[in-house]
Structures are given as C-alpha cells and as structure tokens.
Amino acid sequence: MKIISFNVNGIRAITKKDFVSDMKRVNADVICLQETKASVEQVKEALIDLPDYHVFANEADRKGYSGTAILTKEKPLTVSYDINISEHDTEGRVVCAEYSNFFLITVYVPNSGSELLRLGYRQTWDQSFLMYLKELEKLKPVVVCGDLNVAHKAIDLARPKPNYNKSAGFMQEEIDGMDNFVSSGLLDSFREKNGEEVKYTWWSYRGGAREKNVGWRIDYFLVSESFMPSVKESFILNDVHGSDHCPVGIEI
Secondary structure, three states: OEEEEEEOOOHHHHOOOOHHHHHHHHOOOEEEEEOOOOOHHHHHHHOOOOOOOEEEEEOOOOOOOOOEEEEEOOOOOEEEEOOOOHHHOOOOOEEEEEOOOOEEEEEEOOOOOOOOOOHHHHHHHHHHHHHHHHHHHOOOOEEEEEEOOOOOOHHHEOOHHHHOOOOOOOOHHHHHHHHHHHHOOEEEHHHHHHOOOOOOOEEOOHHHHHHHOOEEOOEEEEEEHHHHHHOOEEEEOOOOOOOOEOOEEEEO
16 A cells, blocks of 8 residues: 655645646555645545545635645545644644554644744644544554654754754754654654655745755654554655645555
C-alpha cells in the first residue's frame, strides 16, 4: 500500500496545473491532502478527474481557509473528522480513516504565524492532538501524516541558525511539541528509514528558494512504534510541483 501526503495550498488552484496527471503517475492507494482551502463539495468537484478514489474532506468554518481530505481507493471501515475539542474543531484540520490494521490521520497543524501570534494556541493544539492520537492508539496503531508546521532538527531546514527561536516552524516550543510526539512512540518514518539524508518538503515562494533548495522539512509521516516494521519505505517527492510544498509518502 502506497500512501502519500501533500499540502496542495489550494485544491482548486492546483488542479488547474499538473496535479491530476502527477497523482496518476504517482499512483498511490491513498492521497492525503492539507490546505485544500475549499468546502467539502468544492473539493469533490475539483477531484472529479480522479474517479478511482473515495473522497472524504473536512472544511473550516471560515471560507477558503485550511481544510484537509483523504482520497482512498479502498473504502475505509470508518471515517471521522476533527478531534472532539471545540476550540480546535472549527478549522477542518483533521480527517481520520480506519483500516483493518491501523488508523490513518491526515492533519494540517496550525501555523504559529509570522508574528508568532498563535504560538500559544499552537502549543495547546500539539498537546490536544497528541492526546487524541494516544486514545486512538489504544485501539490500533496510528499513521499520522501531513503538514506539521515544524522543522524538528537543524538538519530539517537549510538555514537553522538565523531561524532558531525567531521564525514560526523552528521555535523551541514547536520543537518541544515534536519531541513529545516522538518520545510518546510516534516515530518520524523518514528519519527511521533514511537516517541523516537531507531533503526538504517546503520552500518559500520568495527569492527562488526552491531552485536554490533553501527549504524546510515540515511534512511528515509519524508512525506508531509497533507499526514501524510494516513501513517498507519513506520518501519525499521533490519532483512534484504545483504547490510551495511537495508530497511525502510511505509504502507499507
């Protein structure tokens, strides 16, 4: 089973580019999307040219903001949305699909923002989301994928020193949140399978960052420790364009 995750930065915009042909070429069994920036109906409409997939989407109360989706060839046993905490459940950030051996959760983690105005909220989110995952894990292993909006270690961004404790995505509070996920037994599959390989998943649109590969690795597949032996491969698809992110994936 091949699962990919992709922050598309607007599903309606990216489907006007090469998204459909790229997804047909990648040929994943499951495609998880973040930042769809669309209603559930708009997501389904935008994906009409990928008829092999069942589409389960979540939307934010605010139009054109946030949003997540799971596209899956195999119909899941159950699908749920959000994490059952009202302060976190207005932005369409989570979709969970249950399969026979695991839960697959796609997430678009809140960004602390350029002025770091949401850093406090982000810390609350991280704690609540981890509790939600650990509850699910009592039933089955979890596979969590998406834009986690944090570079975990210095190796995960091109310019760690000027960004540390100054930029959203590399604040110590965000790093601590990621540390908590990993120390709670949710392993970073890319590091587990690829060691110290340097690859990024997001680049600023400014200053030709992608061409120069001045990037950040902020998109992940975190996997329950018990499920990690089932992961054959964890990869980053730098050759897929259309967004400021590129897809990441695992094969199980």
